[in-house]
Amino acid sequence: MTAARVSPAKTTKGEETRARILETALELFRDRGYDETTMRAIAAQAHVSLGNAYYYFTSKETLIQAFYGRTHEEHLAASAPMLATRHTLKARLAGVMHAKLDTIEPYHRFAGVLFKTAADPASPLHPFSAESAQVREESTRLFGEVVDGADARVPDDLRAELPRLLWLYHMGIVLFWIHDNSPKRARSRKLVEMSVDLIATLIAFAANPLMRPLRKAALKMIAETK
């Protein structure tokens, strides 16, 4: 429940103001939605001037970037107990994925806009941008832990690529989740269950010598278009 700190956390006056603006913004986003929240409203509620809000966040989108960092840290924290106690690939992956959905659930309402801006390659927010690199890499590392801590037999060539692939998979699930309006996001949960099963099965298949050519072809594709 404690606020995660993203930027270097000297508690100068400025850092306090910055934090206050961010808290206020996320609160308003959650309650009213992104488009309905004006920068003026954020500034007012945070007791700063409009210009001052822009002194700390160069654009409204920048606030989303901060949101990324925030939920990512929460996701890490929520995943840790899963990874400490579960040892099959399937259970570990399922745990991490459900933790993800738990983490972002409060923001489902404004998650759409979130991905909206994220999909634009020109935006510093899109998942492959330099600005997102840190979060992306940490997130990928998390999926690396999912694999490495599991007792599954995974061919080395696949193991090297798997974290990236699972990260991509996880983005796909989030994309599905954004469009999911079923009660309690049941469809997304179901999809996670079933797709995790499928992935575990596929990885088991991949270790079969008969599958070697297919596996090699798939990995080659990934390598050549990286």
Place this chain on the structure above:
Amino acid sequence: MTAARVSPAKTTKGEETRARILETALELFRDRGYDETTMRAIAAQAHVSLGNAYYYFTSKETLIQAFYGRTHEEHLAASAPMLATRHTLKARLAGVMHAKLDTIEPYHRFAGVLFKTAADPASPLHPFSAESAQVREESTRLFGEVVDGADARVPDDLRAELPRLLWLYHMGIVLFWIHDNSPKRARSRKLVEMSVDLIATLIAFAANPLMRPLRKAALKMIAETK
């Protein structure tokens, strides 16, 4: 090269004005990019008032919807000769996919914004919305033709889902293409080549009795989260 008509095409005065605005808008989008093109500039260049532009297109985004329809029709046209002459699944799919990339290439620069708005579930433009339903269904039908006209052996249960799956695949490729800045979009082309290969192989595999349980599991997942 003739302009594709989307709306009922009575050539009344209004239809002409509408067309003029759309042509101007697409031209400006192509040349300057989306954000850099103002509604005022479109109106001015099309010799109409700002208000009049909004009489025909209720928002700037609506112009993107029109763009969808346009490129979709061009894609259909470009795909026809492929489907008429090629008979293997691989060749047909590759033909249709390359035709797609050919069609949208001139707009690569503003395609980002295109998908930006498309990714927002609240937008009428996102691929799963009611407003996009027509284009989406027609597009899915195209992939149905790719499969049906091919001489590949495809299990019936898979055949029923394949058009939708291939449409989804095609969206993925477009997403990749958007982020692709390699010369002549070489990476996207390569990805199409290799992924089409892989898909053809997978479909061949799917017909193997040994694969039945896996195939059933995958299809079940799709069915239950539809």
Place this chain on the structure above:
DNA sequence: CGATCGTTCTGAACGTGTTCATTTCCTCTT
């Protein structure tokens, strides 16, 4: 011809994200 009515068109006005010249605040130096 004139009246009527729906279509087409206009431009002023509003709210928003963003910028920027300027002011206020704080800390350190002498």
Place this chain on the structure above:
DNA sequence: AAGAGGAAATGAACACGTTCAGAACGATCG
């Protein structure tokens, strides 16, 4: 204590997307 200089904060101003009350247009009917 005074001043210098940077950090923090201000609010007016701008450009843009969008809305709207109404004007102009044009076809149809008496």
